[in-house]
Amino acid sequence: MDRYQAMATFIRVVDTGSFSAAARHFGVGQPAVSKTIAQLEAHLQVSLLIRSTHGLTATEAGQNFYDRARNAIQEADEAELAAKGAGTALSGRLRVSAATTFARLHIIPELPRFLEEHPHLTVEILLDDRMIDLVAEGVDISLRMGTLADSTAITRKIATGRRSVLATPAYLNQAGTPRSPADLPNHEAIIYSQLPTVWSFLRDGAAISVSVSGRLRVSAAEGLRAAVLANMGLTIASDWMFVPELEDGTVVRVLDAWSLPSIDLWAVFPAGRMITAKARQFAAFVENVMKTVHASSS
Structure with missing residues (x-):
């Protein structure tokens, strides 16, 4: 039994939930995939898969083996890429986690x-505004903004952006x-539940904090975004979130003479795992994208 090929086959079976899909990927017959998995289970002396009418899922032992086998395959791929040179095209699957609006825009x-x-x-992009368990979800790289809570994660700052008080001209004409x-306590604030309701500003070395409500x-x-564009109030947000609207005047900045704390965009890599070439190159790609976004939002 080729252990490397057996691990790769098992990973593909778990990812697709199907022997036939794995067989199509490797260009072999389904019986060959079934035989490889049976040999792997016999070698490990554990059951790796549960077969049901809904497809194939990993057992607890199978999931543990999957996590470690996937890391081993990735590290082997990294070693090959390093040997062949940095110019080699990437292959395989890159799993990315990112905030929904940021990724969409x-x-x-x-x-x-x-x-x-x-x-x-x-x-494969997982869209979620919340931080998720990168290891458990098999994520190669996560794109996150603001303060990072996980001190064990491997991080790289990609960009720093401006935050502003934003509203539509229609709301400002009315209010x-x-x-x-x-003046902000007299306004309708759209509250983002992941941020505090006390907004802090700085001007000429003087700081002021105000409590807002809405x-x-x-x-x-x-x-x-939807609430601001519906003229429901004003909010604090990164300019990244409203780049198209700031460019065409649908949304405008207010209190421009006062500065707010900036916001950082981070590439976050799962702790305890080797950073893959795919993740590194994707981080560099995003960094280049954000240079263009920063220029257009300045």
């Missing part, structure tokens, strides 16, 4: 260029334009 529209450069690579942070609280940035 800035990453997904640019993906065709990245995929064209790497025709043998597939990308008036605040002239200083002290009738709408949202848990995801996509909801925040």
Whole structure:
């Protein structure tokens, strides 16, 4: 039994949930895949898969083996890439986690260029505004903004962006334009539940903090965008979140003379695992994308 091929076959079976799909991937018959898995189970003396009418899923032992086998395969692939040279095209699967709105506005529209450069690579993007367990979800790289809670993760700062108080002209025509942070308690604030309701500003070395309130609280940035564009109030957000609207005037900055703490974009890699060439090159790709976004939002 070729142990490397057996691990690769098992990983493909778990990823696809099917012997036949794994067989098509490797260009062999389904009986050959079944035989390989049976030999692997006999070698390990454990059952790796549960077979049911819903397909194939890993047992507890199978999931443990899958996690370690996947890491081993990735490290072997990395070793080959290093030996062949950095110019070698990427292949396999890249699993990315990213905040929904950020990915929709800035990453997904640019993906065709990245995929064209790497025709043998597939990308899977998990869209979620919350931090997830990167190891448990098999994520190669996560794109996150703000303060990072996990001190054990491997991180790389990709970009730093501006944060502003934003609203539509229609809302400001109705409610008036605040002239200083002290005016904000008189306005309808759209509250993003992942951020505090005390907003802190700085001007000429002087700091001021104000407590804001509003009738709408949202848990995801996509909801925040929708509420602002529906003229429901003003909010604090990264300019990245409203680049198209800031360019065409649909959304405007207020209190421009006052500065807010900036926001950082991070590439986060799972702790305890080797950073893959795929993840490193994707981080570099995003960094280049954000240079263009930063120029357009300045």
